[in-house]
Amino acid sequence: MTKRALITGITGQDGSYLAEFLLEKGYEVHGIKRRASSLNTQRVDHIYQDPHVDHARLKLHYGDLSDSSNLTRILSEVRPDEVYNLGAQSHVAVSFEAPEYTADVDAMGALRLLEAIRFLGLEKTTRFYQASTSELYGLVQETPQTETTPFHPRSPYAVAKMYAYWITVNYREAYGIYACNGILFNHESPRRGETFVTRKITRGLANIAQGLEDCLYMGNIDSLRDWGHAKDYVRMQWMMLQQEAPDDFVIATGKQYSVREFITWSAAELGISLAFSGEGVDEIATIAAITGDKAPALNVGDVILRIDPRYFRPAEVETLLGNPAKAKANLGWVPEITAQQMCAEMVANDLKEARRHALLRAHGMDLPVSVEN
Numbered sequence: 001m002t003k004r005a006l007i008t009g010i011t012g013q014d015g016s017y018l019a020e021f022l023l024e025k026g027y028e029v030h031g032i033k034r035r036a037s038s039l040n041t042q043r044v045d046h047i048y049q050d051p052h053v054d055h056a057r058l059k060l061h062y063g064d065l066s067d068s069s070n071l072t073r074i075l076s077e078v079r080p081d082e083v084y085n086l087g088a089q090s091h092v093a094v095s096f097e098a099p100e101y102t103a104d105v106d107a108m109g110a111l112r113l114l115e116a117i118r119f120l121g122l123e124k125t126t127r128f129y130q131a132s133t134s135e136l137y138g139l140v141q142e143t144p145q146t147e148t149t150p151f152h153p154r155s156p157y158a159v160a161k162m163y164a165y166w167i168t169v170n171y172r173e174a175y176g177i178y179a180c181n182g183i184l185f186n187h188e189s190p191r192r193g194e195t196f197v198t199r200k201i202t203r204g205l206a207n208i209a210q211g212l213e214d215c216l217y218m219g220n221i222d223s224l225r226d227w228g229h230a231k232d233y234v235r236m237q238w239m240m241l242q243q244e245a246p247d248d249f250v251i252a253t254g255k256q257y258s259v260r261e262f263i264t265w266s267a268a269e270l271g272i273s274l275a276f277s278g279e280g281v282d283e284i285a286t287i288a289a290i291t292g293d294k295a296p297a298l299n300v301g302d303v304i305l306r307i308d309p310r311y312f313r314p315a316e317v318e319t320l321l322g323n324p325a326k327a328k329a330n331l332g333w334v335p336e337i338t339a340q341q342m343c344a345e346m347v348a349n350d351l352k353e354a355r356r357h358a359l360l361r362a363h364g365m366d367l368p369v370s371v372e373n
């Protein structure tokens with residue numbers, strides 16, 4: 001029997017990798033996409049299957065996590081074996097701007113799905129994965145963080161995700177639903193949204209190297225994160241739903257780096273070495289040396305990074321470091337891609353795009369490069 005999966009957030013970074021992964025495993029994959037005024041399926045266009053063709057195994061449904069009747073209808077039509085709730089307003093800084101919307105989608109969205117499973121009598125047949133987050137630890141109480149480290153969320157996003165975490169545990173305990181939380185630390189890829197810090201850096205520096213932008217404006221570059229690759233992490237999401245009994249797992253690499261280090265690696269991939277000077281909001285990064293031909297638009301001495309307090313958060317999560325021992329012991333999961341390898345892949349991808357733009361510009365066919373971040 002072909003297994004059926006339903007993914008909320010299929011158009012996002014993780015959703016697109018998970019859909020690819022499940023299609024390769026032979027699943028029929030259903031995804032919920034939001035209606036937008038312009039196309040928003042770029043990350044899954046390469047696996048799109050014409051619905052007019054027999055046996056198409058990828059099916060997209062219009063929907064929204066804020067709409068229970070829509071979610072209930074989709075669940076009753078699809079009757080999935082597995083639901084992966086990846087949909088969310090996932091940007092921490094944006095959650096301070098839109099806290100109520102974030103709560104509705106990220107907290108209530110999980111509840112709406114779990115209630116739909118219960119209402120439709122799917123408690124014994126549908127397994128549920130909740131995309132929980134290391135942001136739950138916030139003001140960290142213990143390092144490294146494990147499944148038993150106390151939570152202290154520091155943003156409307158994290159507080160909403162804390163509700164989703166506990167309602168997932170509650171529906172498991174109250175109704176026997178096979179429901180799991182993956183407490184995932186930051187994970188990135190060339191498909192990462194352009195305004196998250198890693199992608200902002202790789203894309204921004206590649207654009208600067210090609211003369212498409214002048215300067216990268218950053219927030220707290222001393223922040224510390226445990227960064228993994230999204231491909232490794234979606235594999236784990238699936239593994240969690242294949243166990244005999246449901247459980248919650250930390251997914252992390254166990255290694256920690258600063259945003260500043262990620263900037264230095266990215267620059268090095270472009271053949272640039274940087275010198276940081278100044279302090280606090282007056283800190284800048286200047287080009288100390290250039291090798292190779294990846295940064296034709298730059299000269300030694302150019303200032304290419306400044307601090308902009310606009311990117312400071314009202315409450316910051318300064319440091320995160322996960323301990324994935326339980327996932328290793330119980331599920332045999334180990335991350336395969338290092339943060340440095342991932343950074344190199346992201347820079348290569350963004351440099352390709354920047355070169356394409358620069359070439360078009362050189363031939364008078366300019367396309368605007370979006371620098372809003």
Ligand code: NDP
Pocket residue numbers: 008009010011012013014015032033034036040063064065066085086087088089090091105131132133134183184185186187188193
């Ligand atoms: P993205 O921001 O890339 O993707 C989020 C997805 O959710 C998109 O498909 C988006 O649709 C969809 N979405 C947003 N709002 C709604 C809504 N109201 N109704 C339905 N769908 C909606 O996130 P990631 O792929 O990086 O993360 C996946 C999940 O994992 C998220 O829940 C995130 O909070 C969580 N997480 C992520 C981590 C990371 O480091 N990446 C770490 C820990 C947890 P659209 O494309 O239309 O915007």
Ligand code: GDR
Pocket residue numbers: 090091092093132133134135184185186187195196197198200217218219220221223224225259311312313316317318
């Ligand atoms: P995070 O990721 O908040 O950890 O949430 P993000 O990449 O946005 O920030 C990481 C750290 O970098 C600092 N920072 C900046 N961040 C952004 N976005 N832009 C900047 O200019 C900038 N300068 C410094 C931040 O202050 C922060 O400390 C991500 C999301 O994917 C969540 O959905 C997920 O739950 C967590 O990871 C785990």
